[in-house]
Amino acid sequence: MKFLIQVRDLDRQSEYEFRGLNATELNLDKKSSIDFKKIDAEVSLNRSSLGIGADFVVSYSAEFTCMRCLGKFTRTCNSNLHLNYVEGEDPYLCVENVELTPHEADKVFYHGPQIDLSIGIREAIVFSLPITPLCRDDCPGLCPVCGIDLNTRRCSCKGEQDGFFTAAATENKKTTARKIKRNRK
Secondary structure (H helix, E strand, O other), X not given: OOOEEXXXXXOOEEEEEEEEEOOHHHOOOOXXXXXXXXXXXXXXXXXXXXXXXEEEEEEEEEEEEOOOOOOEEEEEEEEXXXXXXXXXXXXXXXXXXXXXXXXXXXXXXXXXXXXXXXXXXXXXXXXXXXXXXXXXXXXXXXXXXXXXXXXXXXXXXXXXXXXXXXXXXXXXXXXXXXXXXXXXX
């Protein structure tokens, strides 16, 4: 496997380039609805007294779904990540809830003669994924009344007066007004 690096073969400092990776070989395709188009990674490994320091520089293009208009768009993203590969067993492997210190959070434990660089490449991508992907910052989204994509057409609806979210907002205003009246008495 191209991501497995023999520890004994590492120089004091080693560089690796991975071009044209796909989501399947990084196990990104099984849990994600994101369509990764192109993934490139550069990895610098440095031996130290703590283990093997790894600096990942990852660039990828992916097709996302906009959270406002539900349209598809492609964006190129860049991510940097530092991990320390430490020989030994992970002390938290069988523990359910663990609060890691920043010093502990960047450790990847390994045993045997090889380290797996796919872990760091995958982590760099996952950490950089947008929580709420937007096709553009000012995307107006869908009309809450008729559902038209407001990026492509305008509608004649009167804002959110009769929309899906109106009932919840109106009920919230009534509840707040009742609380204010009670507190004034």
